[in-house]
Amino acid sequence: MGHSMRGENPSHETMFSNLNRLDIIVLVICSLMFGMTRTRNKQKRISNATLPPGPVPIPFLGNTLDMPRKDDRLVVTEWGKQYGDLVMVTLLGGRKVIFLNSAKAAVDLFEKRSRIYSDRPQHPLISESVGVDWNMALIPHNEVWRRQRKVFVSRFGIRRVGNYKELQESMTRQTLHRLLKNPEDFLELLHLHAGQTIMKVVYNIDVESGNDRCIQNVLRVFEVLSEASRPIAHLIDSMPISTSNFFKHIHYFWPGVLRERSVARMRADTEDMLNVPFSFVKTRMAQGIHEPSYVADLLENQEAEGLDEELIIKSAGVAYAAGAESSAASTAAFMLAMINYPEVQEKAQAEIDKVIGRQRLPTFSDRESLPYIYAIYKEVLRWHTVVPQGVPRVLREDDTYGGYLLPAGCSVISNTWGILHDPAIFPDPMAFKPERYFSSDGELDLSLNDPERYAFGYGRRICAGMHFAENSLWIFIAQMLATTKISHKLDTQGRKIAAHLRPTQGLVSQPGPFQCSIVPRFEQAISLLVKE
Template sequence: MPTTNTSLFTGLGCLLVASIIYFRKLKANAGNKHLPPGPKPVPVLGNVRDLQAKELWLPAMNWAKQYGELVYLHIFGQGLVFVNSPEAASDLLDKRGSIYSDKPQFTMVCDLCNCKNMVAFTPYGEQSKRQRRLMHKAFGLPRIPNYYPLMKTATTTFLSHLVASPADYLAHVRRYGGSLTLDVVYGYEVTSNDDSFLTMAEDAVGVLANEIASAGGVWLVDLLPWLQHIPRWAEGLPGMSFKRKARGWKKQMEDFVDGPFEYVKNSIKSGSSKHSFCSTLMEDDTVVKSSENFEFDLKWTANSMYSASIDTTITTVSHFLLAMMDHPEVLKKAQQEIDAVVGQDRLPTFEDRASLPYVDAILEETWRWGVPVPLNLPHRLMEDDIYKGQFIPKGSLIFGNIWAMCRNEGLYPDPETFNPERFMDKVDDETRRKRDPRNFVFGFGRRQCPGNKLVDSSLWLLISSMLATLDIRKPVDDAGNVVEPKVVFENPIFRTPNPFGCDMRPRSEKALKLIRQHNP
């Protein structure tokens, strides 16, 4: 025990000294310049009391209302800047992307769990640029139609599973998102809910989102990096178990990266590979020869696609279901539009999208109202900057407050209400561009999700097909009373609700036959 106390007090002492040095340096750099406003910190600890691990976007919204488009806080001297308006996000994260595109290198997730090569965590530089080139090469807008057949198969399979066991909707959504991504990225076809790659992928993503990123993703070792070097015997001491956990999580992440990638390589060698993100690039000699790091970059970029898409898919579909249960009039109007354009003898296709503006508006409003990643993943400022007279220190973590942008009353009157009609209004092109939630929900600048067109297309087909074939209602109990869904958010990064009750069934016998004919 004395060893533990000595280690603890030594760590706190180092933290105190580091904080004092930081503040002196910050004061010297700032001079007469002013930091952005924000909640008042306490000495040394900063704004620890103002932060919360779950639903941080709620107090961040209040700060935006109280302090304006930039808000500054710090934890033990580590600056946090919340960018709350679309204009400020564009000015800083887009137009000044050369200094706002870095990513923080947290010791736990990046070093101990070996996630530093995932696209979301790669520092801004040559590696991140190579990764983005690969993603744009395979997922640029002209390439998206190549994946339409895979999206169609995944969608009809999902509908078939859903009508067979609607109570298991979350498992079906997970399988839809996981199987589609494994097929698109690796050309791997999932054939069961307990498929080894699907299970491996779900476990790895679950560890990343719910374990490594728990409590906001900041561990003691992130504040005191020297703790990563503690000997193995010390891992049993209070607060020191992080290193033992990290070893297990690191293996999970590396197995997830290596397993599906080896499958693609073996499939190409045997001549049995399907069209996919990996096969497209591995069979392009120009791309292969463009970098000596090609295979390493591709392996980690492919893995990142799965990690990014699965939670976005689950979150979006969950909010879509909640909205349809609360607004049956929206569901009915969408079905009327689909019946008029598509009829009831087939499912919607991508060729129908331009003729289904209300269905498109429902997806846009689901993005806006649901906000899959309310605070984005933080960027890291690479050098001191000044914005509208406010000093932003080098090394600050920059959070795009997507929640506040999607609740901006100037862009979206009555923002708490789910209302697709807001996207049906006739407005000029500039207003339409400003109000498009896809400008926010996929991130900003040079770190915007390169797979956004793929995700948008796949979810449009899924949602339009659900609207065409299903009635979605609140469940009722044995006495016939409506049971209100209990909506709880526990994921610290994605705004994914915990499982809730939902009654889904085919809207007609014809709809059921249509689903079955695609999946007999």
């Protein structure tokens, strides 16, 4: 199969391509009502400055009609090709959104100038209506954020993440055993694996089914978070607070699942997701029968570390919600890559057989001895970008970059998908090529093109759970390659069923559904999984 068949279809449609005239009139009226909210001084300052280029705004509506309804990453990347590293759009209410389309711009601003680029815009659509202001990824860069991140890093940072390796190995073996027994259910089992691992680490709760109440809660809540973080959602969040309070109750304007669910239902899901597993841990501790977990550890040290219960609940919710969905997305992307690039799978399995053999499974102690497996891990992060558009930052004060004014209060978003598919850094970017991380003499070399530098965010807002995520994905890749063969599923005529990468929309992008075949690599593979 050629590379052109393995990637994505770059076609897209804009947000309001199917709106009728009445819809347009409604938007015009709304923009007239709420668009003139800037002060005269600010208007004068911006009008006299050189702002970043972008699609030409129209009177009253700005770039509302240009905002992508689907294929966000492709639309923004095309803007980057047309306008450059910085692309600016203007939304209803006059708020500016600037997309960063190069690695250099993202690093220069988000890392080198992190002091003024680490804040978050207000999200009345989800914070007030749905009640997810607990998520430290979305809250402003303030003392609440600092305390929550400090607690999270104290257990999931690089110094403590090794404590979970044994559990991650065990949970991976269990999942691989299930996959070989029930290969038709592989997508559901990948989600179950992610949820099981996080639930065990955070709450020490054993989850046996994807229908578990806790798993279903996190899926529903993350659907809301994902939709509300897309560029299209800025059309409501860009309104002044007084007017967004009105719009957040009119579902007509909400994207995706937010339009389909009541505020009461979304709030109930959020509260259940946070409180049900936490209450389980507290009850077990009161009975004296609990086992170690993230929450139990924090509760036991609550007084010594000066932690309040609300902080513990919220930090646990962050690990639970974000970790489960991103992990499932990456493992599915890995399997899809192995289907379409069998030569990569064969090369990786030859490395495992040479270094480890078939008498045991790879463990974390083997990581440095398996450079090609590590390169596959890196390429999975790049090839399918789990967070294609970074969570928006809000600029605290006026700044200049590349001769342009970036006005205070504007939202700034990294086009992570575009950066990780930039042919200047990653030649032939739509292809899955672990070899790109090796030097000409065959040594692993990530000095110039490490996708991890961009995939987990930047500066003060870099993903606090990145080391745990890396370990979870690496051990899954290594042990699955050691024990299984992943290939195209065949139809009734014996023909290969195509499996394309079709990323879903949202904050965390999943590979779209596909089919595959999973069989043991050798006769003892299943017994090896059970024995270990």
